[in-house]
Amino acid sequence: MGSVVLEEVTKRFGDTVAVDDLSLEVRDEEFLVLVGPSGCGKSTALRMIAGLDDPTDGVVRIDGRIVNHVEPKDRDVAMVFQDYALYPHMTVRRNVEFPLRTRSMDRDERQRVVTEAAETLGLGEFLDRKPAQLSGGQRQRVALARAIVRRPEAFLMDEPLSNLDAKLRVATRTELVELQRRLGTTVVYVTHDQVEAMTMGSRIAILNEGALEQIGPPPEIYRRPASVFVARFIGSPPMNTAAGPVRGEPGALRVVLPGGEIALTPHDSRTVAGSGCSEIVVGIRPEHVTVNDAKDGATADGAAGDASGIPASVLSVEALGYERHVICRLDDGTTMIARISTDGPEPPAHSAVRLGFDTARLHFFDPATTRRIDG
């Protein structure tokens, strides 16, 4: 099993830059998820690892070996395609053994490997069916089985779950991770779904417009997003962000937002002061926002709150059963979402409220570079 390394890889199609100076390392036996919105270059990055696209610049290594010039078949990687790429005229058995038929492997050995892979994925009874006679989930397993039998250095998966219905997708997520652990292989997994990324990846790499925004384990990405893009891409509902000028003494800064101010903690004050920014982007996750009554300051959950905070008006409330999302608008039109428990009365639409922020949980970003400001 091997590692996959991209060093300063760039891919241009004509004038458009699909992948921009991308460097990342997928460690041996790691489950790395490449995630980003459509068109961010994640699939192109995967295809360059597979050898289906040539990088315009940079180095691709698999298991330490430079493979830029190596044909796809000699890179020892297996790919699972979004549409599974099953051959409709072949039975499941023929599909699974397809990659083995180009190798010198005797019939019995081949049968054994195919049967083993089918057992692993619970396809034993379907071996003599054609893909058209299988459900979406079963087809997806056949595609996996076909990748497994090659025992490759790395699995490359291009949105393999996107054609499954929502329920099946959740179940398959767990199974895939379990499978990867059992086989102990390296997996590079491409998806646009941040929930998939967060739940499956041992590390995730977030791409935006061809460039790497951040790479790291999911909790770290959630707690310390490296840029406004990551902050808003990971997490649902996304992190609230608002820009405002910085005021006050170096030890006790305040950020002026439309309709009010937020006082920063001494620690944050030092951090922000250190950055030298006179204006700053403040980010706060919806779960760290409270919705308080505009007059008495009681929170929407019924607890007593403070009458300070930023005035806002309620646009709507989405009740999900286990929690509620209160969608508010600040004076200047900025939307802010608060995630609150289901206890207490619901703030009526169009009512005036005050939003309270857990100031220990603020994130700061440089408005010029959109990068995180850290102490």
Added chain:
Amino acid sequence: MSADTSALDSAVSDVATQVSDPVQERRIRATRRRHRIGVVLRYTLLTVLAGIVLFPVYMTVVNSLLPADVIVARPPTLWPEVREWNHYATAWTDGHLGLYLRTSIIVTAIITVGQVATSILAAYAFTFLDFPFRRTIFVVFLATLMVPFEVTIITNFQTISDLNWLNSYQGLAVPFLATGFGAFLLRQSFLTLPRSLEEAARLDGYGHWRFLARVVVPLSRPAIGALAVFSFLLAWNQYLWPLLIADDEQYRTVQVGLKQLSQSNLAEFPITFAGTILAALPLLILLLVFSKQLVRGLTAGAVKG
């Protein structure tokens, strides 16, 4: 069927009686009657038209069975009281129908297989390979569709003659071994295959030939079948070219052989008719067996393919 309807009829009238509304009852009956008359009318019309379409062939079958003197007798005989089946045997041997059919089958088989093979190869190159002047060469292929074969017979005849290929299978078949239409039709079909199939095969170490044989051809069978039927029909029905190229009995195709037969004298007319039927039989059998592919082949150019 009639039992069904009458049962239904009485059921309807039962209901009508129960309702005891004579006007209603009459109206229901009238509708039923009108409907039945409509069906009878439609069958009559269809049968008359089918009769007209089939009549020429029917008369040929009748005449093929009659002795020559009965054919000449007036009024014409419309139903064969005597049936001389041996005319067919005579047509097969003395009329050389066996020989002609053999040549036709050989030449048609060569052309069909050849056209399908060259079209598959060309369509594969146009769909899955990257090479210089791909567009230009494709336009060249399409340009051949603009040149009717009739326009090229002068030089083609001289070429075949210079090659000493007059009266030979290669002379009859070689000019037709490639078709721009076939390449175009199959390319359209190959383009519908998902790109991921090719990429998966490439990752698994399949070269172009193996990908073509194991994946592309099996998955394009409907289009290839349609092309095969189309090529077969065109090759089988050729008349002008075999007339020019082969005047030797040995290399005469059925179509040209029919000309020979049709110029025989009166006494041999039944043989001519039997020969005509024999000449039409292979295609008729093909039509009945492969009607689905035939329809697809014939309509490939017209209804969305």
Added chain:
Amino acid sequence: MTALAEPTSPSREEIRAWMERARRRRRMRQSGLALLMLSPSLVIFAVFVFYPFFRNFQLAFYRTPPFPGLPKQWAGVDQITDVLGSAAFRNSVWVTVKFAVLTVPVGIALGLVLAVLAHQRLRGITVYRTIFSSTVATSVAVASVVFLTLLNPQIGLVNYYLGREGAQSLLQDPTWALPMVALVTIWQNLGFTFILMSAALQAIPDEMLEAAEVDGAGPTRRFLRVTIPLLSPTIFFAFVVGTISAWQAFGQIDLLTQGGPGGSHGATNTLTYFVFTDFFERQNEGTAAVLSIALFFIVLGLTLLQLRYFERRVHYER
């Protein structure tokens, strides 16, 4: 292979050079394979389509000597203007136009009528469909011989039932020869037209007709307002294909009338048949080449018409 012998850390330049080499190798391999796959077709096209096609233009400028062996004489455009201005050429173009007018509209109308009649749920309808499409199994030669006997003055039914016993065959009659050839052609093409129209009818979604019915349109109105417009692309296709094949008509002429009655100004001397006789009977490759070129341009015009229709269809569908 280079990968195995790679130095500890190759420069970007080196890697790019490897890739370039790999890419060039891939392109070379693909180009070679493409050449291999295309060459059978290209060789056939070069020898049997393009060479003879362009040679027509050369032949057209030389007069063919009256006796083989004598040198060809440069005639310039004289031969071309001679042939195109000749009464025989004008006759054959006119005959072919008449032939197309006689065969195409009637053939399409008949095919359409049969297709509509056979497009209903009746028991045993497949039998009728098979019968109506059966004439695709007949070649031009089979159809011609079948009718040749029906029209035969001694044994044929036509003269007998028309009360023309003892008279010549209609094929020898200057007025009736062309209509008779057209009749044979229509009959032989009927199966194809029927199949074409049936396929187009089946492609019309039932909902469209049902929607019209709900809107209160009767059967006649439904046919004229819904069915015919939806069939019009197919009808147009059949029209163009039929017209092109009328210009290529040969077998039925050769078997039924040999271009006559009336020699080289014959009542059934269509353009393709004229090319054939000019070359193979009068051995005049020069004038035959001019006729071939004329035939080419006429068919080209019709083909371009057809292409334009396809373009438009693509627009309609996407």
